[in-house]
Amino acid sequence: MDPEAATNGTAVTEFILLGLVETEKLQSLVFVLFLFAYLLTVGGNLSILAAILVEPKLHTPMYFFLGNLSFLDVGCITVTVPAMLGRLLSHKRTISYDACLSQLFFFYLMAGVDCFLLTAMAYDRFLAISRPLTYSTRMSHSVQWILVAVSWACALTNALIHTIALTTLNFCGPNEVNHFYCDLPQLFPLSCSSTQLNELLLFAVVEGRKKAFFTCGSHLTVVCLFYGTGIFNYMRLGTEEASDKDKGVGIFNTVINPMLNPLIYSLRNPDVQGALWRVFVGRRLLT
Numbered sequence: 001m002d003p004e005a006a007t008n009g010t011a012v013t014e015f016i017l018l019g020l021v022e023t024e025k026l027q028s029l030v031f032v033l034f035l036f037a038y039l040l041t042v043g044g045n046l047s048i049l050a051a052i053l054v055e056p057k058l059h060t061p062m063y064f065f066l067g068n069l070s071f072l073d074v075g076c077i078t079v080t081v082p083a084m085l086g087r088l089l090s091h092k093r094t095i096s097y098d099a100c101l102s103q104l105f106f107f108y109l110m111a112g113v114d115c116f117l118l119t120a121m122a123y124d125r126f127l128a129i130s131r132p133l134t135y136s137t138r139m140s141h142s143v144q145w146i147l148v149a150v151s152w153a154c155a156l157t158n159a160l161i162h163t164i165a166l167t168t169l170n171f172c173g174p175n176e177v178n179h180f181y182c183d184l185p186q187l188f189p190l191s192c193s194s195t196q197l198n199e200l201l202l203f204a205v206v207e208g209r210k211k212a213f214f215t216c217g218s219h220l221t222v223v224c225l226f227y228g229t230g231i232f233n234y235m236r237l238g239t240e241e242a243s244d245k246d247k248g249v250g251i252f253n254t255v256i257n258p259m260l261n262p263l264i265y266s267l268r269n270p271d272v273q274g275a276l277w278r279v280f281v282g283r284r285l286l287t
Contacts, residue, residue, distance in 0.1 A: 011171065011172060012172060012175045012190075013096065014095060014096045014175065015175045015176070016177065017084075017087065017095055017182075018093065018176055018177065019084070020180050027088055031085060037081070037255050038077060038082070041255070045258065046070070047279070048066065048262050048272070049067050050275075050276075050279045051275035051279055052064075052066065054278060054279055055274070055275030055278070057271045058271060061144050062125070065117060065144070066121075068148055069118075069121070072113050073257070073258035073259075076107065076111055076114060077258045079106045083103065083181070100187075101166065101167065103181060104162070105160070107181070107183070107254075108159040109159040111253065113152055113155040116150070116155055117148070124139055161201060162198075165198050169187075169198065170193045171191055176190075179247060180250065181250065183250065184198065
């Protein structure tokens with residue numbers, strides 16, 4: 001960091017998000033692809049929610065958690081993609097400091113609940129397989145709500161810690177963020193002050209993800225994508241080379257995972273397909 005910039009006390013009021021591509025033709029292609037992915041993700045996950053609500057067969061603990069997961073996937077992609085699409089349309093790459101903090105907070109909140117919820121879902125499948133006789137008692141409605149509430153509480157605490165810790169840093173020099181949304185690994189190099197505490201907090205969360213990874217075998221595909229890309233992203237801090245690669249990781253975290261979850265978990269299920277038929281057509285699917 002430039003020593004003169006660090007001593008003059010100039011505060012950065014906005015950041016410049018460099019995005020994914022530079023040329024206008026490629027920006028148009030990115031806009032179309034991300035708009036399609038966003039609409040597909042929102043439509044797919046909201047359809048799952050509707051199917052779970054209208055189909056009594058889906059009123060089970062597993063689909064209760066999947067409904068929450070669908071809601072989180074919509075929230076997670078909505079935090080990042082619409083803002084990026086707006087910048088592509090307006091050809092403005094700036095984001096205010098406050099808006100950057102807000103985006104970071106809500107992204108970590110949604111992704112954090114997603115993380116804890118995957119662990120709760122793994123626990124649910126463990127009970128269903130290994131404790132079938134006592135499953136209904138161990139996974140009662142109250143237990144389901146408690147698991148979801150604890151997931152939100154833990155994720156909220158985590159998001160607040162990282163956001164508040166970020167506000168203690170001074171940003172007085174370069175303000176170009178080599179990403180398409182605000183994330184900690186890309187903001188740390190722009191700080192004029194030490195980020196050692198912030199990085200320690202981030203590493204602690206990543207270590208927690210690594211431990212949770214080994215408890216989620218029943219969701220191996222989603223877990224490999226979600227935890228694997230997260231660990232890859234946050235364990236590689238401090239180099240420009242890593243920053244370019246992290247754009248691809250960011251696409252997995254914010255777009256690909258939310259888009260794939262409905263297909264992996266729900267859309268292949270005949271009960272879900274029948275419920276969706278009733279939602280959109282208004283009559284029962286003939287068997």
